[in-house]
Amino acid sequence: MALPRAARTQRRTRIQEAKEEQILEAALEVFSLHGFRGATVDQIAEVAGMSKPNLLYYFRTKETMHRALITRVLDTWLDPLREFDAEGNPVSEIRSYIRRKLEMARDFPRESRLFANEILQGAPNIEDELKGPLKALVDEKAEVIRTWAKAGKIAKCDPYHLIFSIWSTTQHYADFDVQVRAVLGQDNAGEGRFEDAARFLEQLFIGGLNVSEQPSEV
Amino acid sequence: MALPRAARTQRRTRIQEAKEEQILEAALEVFSLHGFRGATVDQIAEVAGMSKPNLLYYFRTKETMHRALITRVLDTWLDPLREFDAEGNPVSEIRSYIRRKLEMARDFPRESRLFANEILQGAPNIEDELKGPLKALVDEKAEVIRTWAKAGKIAKCDPYHLIFSIWSTTQHYADFDVQVRAVLGQDNAGEGRFEDAARFLEQLFIGGLNVSEQPSEV
DNA sequence: TGATAATTTGACCGGTTGGTAAACATTACA
DNA sequence: TGTAATGTTTACCAACCGGTCAAATTATCA
Numbered sequence: 456m457a458l459p460r461a462a463r464t465q466r467r468t469r470i471q472e473a474k475e476e477q478i479l480e481a482a483l484e485v486f487s488l489h490g491f492r493g494a495t496v497d498q499i500a501e502v503a504g505m506s507k508p509n510l511l512y513y514f515r516t517k518e519t520m521h522r523a524l525i526t527r528v529l530d531t532w533l534d535p536l537r538e539f540d541a542e543g544n545p546v547s548e549i550r551s552y553i554r555r556k557l558e559m560a561r562d563f564p565r566e567s568r569l570f571a572n573e574i575l576q577g578a579p580n581i582e583d584e585l586k587g588p589l590k591a592l593v594d595e596k597a598e599v600i601r602t603w604a605k606a607g608k609i610a611k612c613d614p615y616h617l618i619f620s621i622w623s624t625t626q627h628y629a630d631f632d633v634q635v636r637a638v639l640g641q642d643n644a645g646e647g648r649f650e651d652a653a654r655f656l657e658q659l660f661i662g663g664l665n666v667s668e669q670p671s672e673v
Numbered sequence: 674m675a676l677p678r679a680a681r682t683q684r685r686t687r688i689q690e691a692k693e694e695q696i697l698e699a700a701l702e703v704f705s706l707h708g709f710r711g712a713t714v715d716q717i718a719e720v721a722g723m724s725k726p727n728l729l730y731y732f733r734t735k736e737t738m739h740r741a742l743i744t745r746v747l748d749t750w751l752d753p754l755r756e757f758d759a760e761g762n763p764v765s766e767i768r769s770y771i772r773r774k775l776e777m778a779r780d781f782p783r784e785s786r787l788f789a790n791e792i793l794q795g796a797p798n799i800e801d802e803l804k805g806p807l808k809a810l811v812d813e814k815a816e817v818i819r820t821w822a823k824a825g826k827i828a829k830c831d832p833y834h835l836i837f838s839i840w841s842t843t844q845h846y847a848d849f850d851v852q853v854r855a856v857l858g859q860d861n862a863g864e865g866r867f868e869d870a871a872r873f874l875e876q877l878f879i880g881g882l883n884v885s886e887q888p889s890e891v
Numbered sequence: 892t893g894a895t896a897a898t899t900t901g902a903c904c905g906g907t908t909g910g911t912a913a914a915c916a917t918t919a920c921a
Numbered sequence: 922t923g924t925a926a927t928g929t930t931t932a933c934c935a936a937c938c939g940g941t942c943a944a945a946t947t948a949t950c951a
Contacts, residue, residue: 488795490790492707492708492710492711572790574852575848590858610876612876612877619856620845620874624842627838631789633795637796637803651834652837
């Protein structure tokens, strides 16, 4: 009756890896829909297709499981921002960042909702990660944007609020999916809504940041 | 031992009105932070400063309470969009709509989070209201925007996604407040962030929708 | 004032929650 | 193969959940 997660001096068993994967997948499904407090361990166990004690053999508490899930998802969630390239063409960098974020909202809505739930409820478990790695990455990219603006390549604007607005507009299609569908109606709520959104957001951001129609102050 | 909410043939007592107010205020506080399933009646009762049975004397179930709260808040929440005036100047109408939404995010963050929680978790209790009154209102205003675009007063764009983007960017400052603060750091996370946001969003939307730099297709 | 209705409360209930104990089954490996 | 480590299950627990009940308290008004 050894505890699997304590035995870290040795390599993890194949079965451990598979089960933990299976559990985190189920946890994502449930946590993203109900939030931390609203989710139940029984529910996650059922989705994972195993008994509750068996699940708790791999993750000793509900919180351990939640924390493991958040940490893992946060990492991949920030990939699009990491790809943001200081050497690239500003307009096309912003354009493809928007596109990547929108694709993630379409393909990984549960991950988006997991964060939204966590942040919405005060981010009790990941405040450190927000103030640490996340802030560091955003600071870095904000500096890139500021450099572009100073060089006159894009309109002068607050880089932090620019990033916020890209986050919010794109993630909206994952987090508020129910509302988006309800408002668009069943005629217009097909998968085409992501392409319509992409077209609109490109127009909005490229137009709003185009240097040509901003008063150049340099 | 009469039931107060059944006695609707007569006028509500002053004490009834006050208590119900008190309860909904507490319910807003708790529901907005934990969502429906995450909130507990005991917690709401404690915040409201009364015993649980006393609370349940006014709202017989947790769901009744939640529904009453949502219905009331949804109504005032849509006020800014109702003020959207077809006869006004397009640019200043959009500008003041953004400003009003941003003020609501600043002054009523709990209301915003209440909806965010509800929508995020699949909107089980308000799907009808989304597909009914909300959709009707948005349809109406979308038609106004489309008219403006056809008249060449603003750039041609998808009016629904325009509204979505205004919703998401402004409500972001209420719903994701913790993240916004964490990223901005304590130096820049003062109340000035709302003014910075207002300035940025104005630039973004007015620039992105300005007809002057859009190829006129008419 | 007194009686009647409205309000408030402590004690309680059945069901669910996160988590545990220990027996049982399976795997890894000498 | 044997045995020790790993994995799984059944039965269970105390705490908490939404909600009820009957008794006690307070407001209303003839």
